[in-house]
Every structure is written in C-alpha cells, then in structure tokens.
Amino acid sequence: MRFEEQILMELKAEMTARAERRHRTRRRLFTGAAVAGLAAVTAIAVPLLTGSEQPAYAVAENADGTINVQLNEFRDADKLERDLERLKVPADITYLKSGKSCEGNRGKIVGGASPEEWEGSASDKAVRLRPGKGLTIDPRHVGTGQTLVMAFTERNDGAAEAAKPAVQWQLAAYVVEGQVKPCVVVDDPLWDDADRPGEPSPAGS
Structure with a gap:
C-alpha cells in the first residue's frame, strides 16, 4: 500500500470514529440516565398534561431546601423563572418543539464543556428527575453568579400520541457560570427515531 493511501485510510477511520463518539455521547445524553432516573440530561418521558384547567406548573419547597417542579403545560416559562428566583435559584428556562434544540454553547458550563465531564459537578447534581x-x-x-439552564423538549412520537392528552418531554439541564446566552432555536441535526423513547412513563399524580 502506498503511503498516500495509508494516510487516506487513517483519515477516514478517524472521521468515522469521531462521528461514532458524537453519536454515543448524544445517545448517552438522552438515555444514559434513564435507567436510574438521575442525571443532568436525560430523556425519561414525563407526561405533560394539556387541555386542563390546571396552572402551567406547580412549585413546592421541601423541608431539606430542595424544590419540586411539576409541569402541566408548556407556557409561563418567565413566571416559573421568577418563582425559582424567589427560592434562590436563578434559572433560564426554554420550551422547545420536537426536533428542535438551542444552537451552540450558551455559556461556561460548570463541570466542563462535555457532559462526560459533569459527573460529580453542579451540572450533574442540580436537577433530578422524578x-x-x-x-x-x-x-x-447553583452558586453565586451561576444560572440553572433548563431546556424542555416536547416529544412528538408514537408513544406521546398513544398517551394523549399527555404530551411528553425530555430535559437538558446544566449550570452555567456567568452570563447565559439566549437560546437560538434550530433544527436538531442529531434528532432521529432512534433517539425517541419506546414507551411513555406512568402519568404523574
């Protein structure tokens, strides 16, 4: 094999390996914590009630200082941010349609740029799904000068259809140090059928 051919093969192999690593990372973001139900980013499907007379959300402070949030509808994000601010949690909340994401890096993430580095950091511990x-x-x-960034993405797949009137969502959450850049909504290039949950979770009470 000529030297040029060998270099070309090695380059192709490296590009393929990088693509696979990105896909594995993405899959880990969406499903890696689904078994335990504990992670900063996960895709556990949680029913979101629609067409009801309930408030858009409910917030409750626990005796240990933690805060429970139950979403009922994708609205009033600004009001939820204000309610969390009163409970000493600066938050940036975005509701996204299925197949959408926020473009690029929105700030300096506590724990590192990659979710693989977050373990044990604030970005890993600030949010737990129930x-x-x-x-x-x-x-x-969520320390001084930090903001909890949460992006809720609606799931629009067969499982969500079967669970109507519930709409299901996945959560991406992390802590940002300093200023948070606005969410520029774009098509998610890595969104595909393989990323979607197979079954809905039981409805919340």
Whole structure:
C-alpha cells in the first residue's frame, strides 16, 4: 500500500470514529440516565398534561431546601423563572418543539464543556428527575453568579400520541457560570427515531 493511501485510510477511520463518539455521547445524553432516573440530561418521558384547567406548573419547597417542579403545560416559562428566583435559584428556562434544540454553547458550563465531564459537578447534581412526577432542583448546587439552564423538549412520537392528552418531554439541564446566552432555536441535526423513547412513563399524580 502506498503511503498516500495509508494516510487516506487513517483519515477516514478517524472521521468515522469521531462521528461514532458524537453519536454515543448524544445517545448517552438522552438515555444514559434513564435507567436510574438521575442525571443532568436525560430523556425519561414525563407526561405533560394539556387541555386542563390546571396552572402551567406547580412549585413546592421541601423541608431539606430542595424544590419540586411539576409541569402541566408548556407556557409561563418567565413566571416559573421568577418563582425559582424567589427560592434562590436563578434559572433560564426554554420550551422547545420536537426536533428542535438551542444552537451552540450558551455559556461556561460548570463541570466542563462535555457532559462526560459533569459527573460529580453542579451540572450533574442540580436537577433530578422524578419519573412521572416532574423534577427536583437542589439550590445548593447553583452558586453565586451561576444560572440553572433548563431546556424542555416536547416529544412528538408514537408513544406521546398513544398517551394523549399527555404530551411528553425530555430535559437538558446544566449550570452555567456567568452570563447565559439566549437560546437560538434550530433544527436538531442529531434528532432521529432512534433517539425517541419506546414507551411513555406512568402519568404523574
């Protein structure tokens, strides 16, 4: 084999390996924590009630200082941010349609740029999902000058259709140091059928 051919083959192999690593990272973001239900980013499907007379969300402070949030509808994000601010949690909340994401890096993420580096950091510990019952925020992991960034993405797949009137969502959450850049909504290039959950979670009570 000529030297040029060998270099070309090595380059192709490296490009393929990088693509596979990106896909594995993405899959880990969306499904890696689904088994335990504990992670900063996960895709556990949590029913979001629509067409009801309930408030858009409910917030409750627990005795240990943590905060439970139950979403009922994708609205009033600004008001939820204000309610969390009163509970000492600066938050940036975005509701996204299925197949959408926020473009690029929105700030300096606590724990590192990659979710693989977040383990044990504030970005890993600030939010815990309660399957079927929303999520729990721990203010102790959102320090001075930091903001909890949460992007809720609607799931529009067969499982969500079967669960109507519930709409299901996935959550991406992390802590940003300093200023948070606005969410520029774009098509998610890595969104495909393989990333979608197979079954809905039980409805929250």
